[in-house]
Amino acid sequence: MKLLLGIGGSDDSTRALERTVERVAETGDDLTVAILRNPATEVDPATVEERTQTVLDEADMAAPVRHLDGDPGSQLVDLAEREGFDRIVLGGGETSPMGKIKLGGIAEFVLLNSHVSVTLVR
Amino acid sequence: MSDDDAYPDEPAGPFPEPPATFDDREARAITVRRYDEARDRDALMTMYEAFDPADRAQGIPPTGEERIADWLDAITGPETVNVVANYGDAVVGHATLVPDEPAATAELAIFVLQEYQGAGIGTHVIETLLGAGRAAGVERVWLTVERWNDPAISLYEKVGFVASDTESFEHEMAIRLDG
Numbered sequence: 067m068k069l070l071l072g073i074g075g076s077d078d079s080t081r082a083l084e085r086t087v088e089r090v091a092e093t094g095d096d097l098t099v100a101i102l103r104n105p106a107t108e109v110d111p112a113t114v115e116e117r118t119q120t121v122l123d124e125a126d127m128a129a130p131v132r133h134l135d136g137d138p139g140s141q142l143v144d145l146a147e148r149e150g151f152d153r154i155v156l157g158g159g160e161t162s163p164m165g166k167i168k169l170g171g172i173a174e175f176v177l178l179n180s181h182v183s184v185t186l187v188r
Numbered sequence: 189m190s191d192d193d194a195y196p197d198e199p200a201g202p203f204p205e206p207p208a209t210f211d212d213r214e215a216r217a218i219t220v221r222r223y224d225e226a227r228d229r230d231a232l233m234t235m236y237e238a239f240d241p242a243d244r245a246q247g248i249p250p251t252g253e254e255r256i257a258d259w260l261d262a263i264t265g266p267e268t269v270n271v272v273a274n275y276g277d278a279v280v281g282h283a284t285l286v287p288d289e290p291a292a293t294a295e296l297a298i299f300v301l302q303e304y305q306g307a308g309i310g311t312h313v314i315e316t317l318l319g320a321g322r323a324a325g326v327e328r329v330w331l332t333v334e335r336w337n338d339p340a341i342s343l344y345e346k347v348g349f350v351a352s353d354t355e356s357f358e359h360e361m362a363i364r365l366d367g
Contacts, residue, residue: 174357
């Protein structure tokens with residue numbers, strides 16, 4: 067299965083990458099990582115790429131890394147649909163002090179617009 | 189929620205401090221008082237174990253004994269403000285303020301057991317919680333509610349919450365408490 071994982075600067079997207087890499091190590095799925103600009107965080111793309119590479123290296127895994135400019139949700143859906151990915155994987159949201167799950171803006175757009183299946187990692 | 193502009197300029201209140209005693213619309217004698225760990229923890233667990241999962245909001249209350257216990261540990265911990273509604277020995281309603289950034293800010297949640305909903309208990313519970321919160325130094329309170337949950341939104345508006353963000357999945361509301 068061809069997976070497209072979107073990652074920005076948020077903690078939940080980093081967690082999603084770690085969990086997906088663990089899973090891919092078992093399934094042998096074909097993983098591509100797309101680095102996004104998440105307006106909700108101030109982490110720059112170079113730092114996100116470094117984090118991504120560290121997680122991949124620790125798992126001894128190679129995966130193509132793509133950079134998406136512009137609106138992150140629509141760019142991610144467009145890439146997934148254009149290049150025949152089977153699934154988009156995203157962080158499943160942050161939790162509030164109360165413990166309420168808060169869906170991020172990118173996940174909200176992707177869920178409502180993608181014709182490709184979407185996995186939110188919790 | 190840290191943006192001060194999101195809170196209404198005009199403060200709301202004053203709100204009553206616990207305890208509050210009243211008869212609900214089903215003529216049940218209800219007392220709302222501050223949560224007491226030693227006295228109330230078991231009864232609160234019982235309430236959440238009986239809670240209808242269809243009324244969950246954004247993953248809370250969680251389900252299963254272990255998850256409920258972990259969640260209660262977090263929301264009744266240091267700096268939190270909690271009140272419970274008692275009917276006899278049972279806890280039938282609960283509301284909580286959990287501290288957020290910056291200081292004197294808190295996130296609110298309230299739950300009333302299904303068979304006690306629609307009887308006016310929620311209004312007393314939330315007003316008493318806000319009174320207890322103000323007494324504990326809380327000045328700004330925010331919450332999120334599902335945008336289709338009209339009874340809850342009406343309750344929050346009645347006590348003085350105003351919408352602060354209606355563009356997300358969840359409707360965000362905020363109140364400033366009268367000093």
